[in-house]
Amino acid sequence: MNSYSWHQLHVGLAADFDVTVDDVMMDRFLATTGDANPLHLDADYATGRGFRSRVVYGLLTASFYSTLAGVHLPGRHCLLHGVKVDFNAPVYVGDRLRVRGTIAHLSEAYRQIELACDITNQQAEVVSKARLRCGLDQQ
Amino acid sequence: MDAIIQRLTPLFRDVLNDDSVTITPESNALSMGPAYDSLAHINIISAIEQEFDIRFEFAEIVGLDCVGDMIALIGRKLAVAA
Numbered sequence: 001m002n003s004y005s006w007h008q009l010h011v012g013l014a015a016d017f018d019v020t021v022d023d024v025m026m027d028r029f030l031a032t033t034g035d036a037n038p039l040h041l042d043a044d045y046a047t048g049r050g051f052r053s054r055v056v057y058g059l060l061t062a063s064f065y066s067t068l069a070g071v072h073l074p075g076r077h078c079l080l081h082g083v084k085v086d087f088n089a090p091v092y093v094g095d096r097l098r099v100r101g102t103i104a105h106l107s108e109a110y111r112q113i114e115l116a117c118d119i120t121n122q123q124a125e126v127v128s129k130a131r132l133r134c135g136l137d138q139q
Numbered sequence: 140m141d142a143i144i145q146r147l148t149p150l151f152r153d154v155l156n157d158d159s160v161t162i163t164p165e166s167n168a169l170s171m172g173p174a175y176d177s178l179a180h181i182n183i184i185s186a187i188e189q190e191f192d193i194r195f196e197f198a199e200i201v202g203l204d205c206v207g208d209m210i211a212l213i214g215r216k217l218a219v220a221a
Binding site for chain 1: 197
């Protein structure tokens with residue numbers, strides 16, 4: 001886990017990691033949230049709506065933004081203030097995702113950073129874009 | 140002052156998630172209602188910095204009582220940068 005302090009941060013500082021979405025993640029997300037929409041559970045239903053297979057929950061994909069901020073940038077001292085997220089393309093079970101974030105703004109007065117983020121799949125297609133606002137413990 | 144208010148209004152509407160928000164120089168945290176909480180204040184400060192390409196220090200922010208004070212501070216920073 002990274003542990004950036006405020007004075008180590010600067011605009012342009014970036015971090016990324018890779019993750020593969022699997023069936024266990026989907027099952028746990030269903031158990032946690034109760035979102036039983038068939039788009040995420042039933043491959044036949046999903047293909048009938050024009051998708052290749054059942055679609056990964058958008059907020060499961062977006063949950064990796066939490067990992068990005070809380071583990072990678074800024075890491076340990078992060079307190080997530082807010083997330084604005086778009087889901088630009090469907091994600092499927094087995095997709096290999098790359099989660100990336102770059103510091104776009106530092107607000108010194110209250111020690112808040114903004115991260116410009118995206119998630120791409122194994123074809124380098126952008127599946128999600130987001131803007132994260134993170135506070136940092138005073139230090 | 141009007142030009143700055145015109146640029147501030149969409150920032151407040153976005154942060155407060157309310158397209159009906161109107162601001163005046165007399166507007167303050169109390170008059171903007173419960174949606175203007177501490178996180179909204181932090182987000183507004185960051186949004187203003189990015190909109191006007193200026194930076195605030197904490198000591199400059201704590202003395203502000205109303206939007207008019209903020210407009211004056213923005214004006215001073217823009218004048219220095221010009």
